[in-house]
Amino acid sequence: MGHASAALPVIDLASPDIGAATKSIRQALVDYGFFYVINHGIDDALMKSVYAESASFFQQPMEEKMALHKNSSHRGYIPPDFEGFEADAGGKGDLLECFHIGSGVDGDSKNPVNQWPPAERFPYWKETMKSYYQCAMGTSKRILSLIALSLDLDAEFFKPDGSETILRPIHYSGRAIESKHGSDHGANAHTDYGMLTLLSTDGTPGLQICRDKDGRPQLWEDVHHIDGALVVNIGDLLERWTNNVYRSTLHRVLMVGKERYSVSILTNC
Numbered sequence: 001m002g003h004a005s006a007a008l009p010v011i012d013l014a015s016p017d018i019g020a021a022t023k024s025i026r027q028a029l030v031d032y033g034f035f036y037v038i039n040h041g042i043d044d045a046l047m048k049s050v051y052a053e054s055a056s057f058f059q060q061p062m063e064e065k066m067a068l069h070k071n072s073s074h075r076g077y078i079p080p081d082f083e084g085f086e087a088d089a090g091g092k093g094d095l096l097e098c099f100h101i102g103s104g105v106d107g108d109s110k111n112p113v114n115q116w117p118p119a120e121r122f123p124y125w126k127e128t129m130k131s132y133y134q135c136a137m138g139t140s141k142r143i144l145s146l147i148a149l150s151l152d153l154d155a156e157f158f159k160p161d162g163s164e165t166i167l168r169p170i171h172y173s174g175r176a177i178e179s180k181h182g183s184d185h186g187a188n189a190h191t192d193y194g195m196l197t198l199l200s201t202d203g204t205p206g207l208q209i210c211r212d213k214d215g216r217p218q219l220w221e222d223v224h225h226i227d228g229a230l231v232v233n234i235g236d237l238l239e240r241w242t243n244n245v246y247r248s249t250l251h252r253v254l255m256v257g258k259e260r261y262s263v264s265i266l267t268n269c
């Protein structure tokens, strides 16, 4: 299917040369709205546990998953080909299934809106997701401070309080799904609406970006997997706040006939 690969820059978060890192980030966000990060501080063992927990949840029968169907706060399970919420962007749902976990992972007595799989059958789910949430938030904040520096702002300029952060384990089926809502992709073309998204995938292809959303025909470039790297992209809020200098790039995930897992964490404000 010969799609070009996007030549996204790789930013080393452990680099002592902050000036060079912020310069590369600026260029990446002007050109692509996407880049990779390495030395991001997220432990490989933690990442593997997140995938293991995610797989054991999604492998359950549909009725078990639907018992945690997303509530009015949009937390919980969202089945494939779901009409609402994700449909806002393109008018049709996605073929992926996912689970939304929001802030309050640590102070859950104050914030009962999150839903959790039953502890008897999922003894490590909550702890694992909570650790990942905290770790990935730390990484997102470091990236946001580099983004602030790249805009000649104070490193502390963006102070996400996590109140609108969503951790989202995602599963794409390896089998074709007949859509009731005209959905043709795992994730239909969309831009993320918040500030920053940090994405990990299991290495299965499918993710593509379109740098010129108004160009016809739309040109899609594959975002290939780099072992150990995470993919970072900005959302509509940062695009707007930078007067469209930084770009919230259209992306989608194709169904490639192979099962795929990913985990995104979306920092919205």
Ligand SMILES: O=C(O)CCC(=O)C(=O)O
Pocket (backbone or CB within 6 Å): 168, 170, 187, 192, 197, 199, 201, 207, 251, 253, 262, 263, 264
């Ligand atoms: O699964 C992926 O690779 C992309 C997910 C995504 O675009 C999102 O969660 O907004």
Ligand SMILES: [Fe+2]
Pocket (backbone or CB within 6 Å): 190, 191, 192, 197, 251
């Ligand atoms: Fe996205």
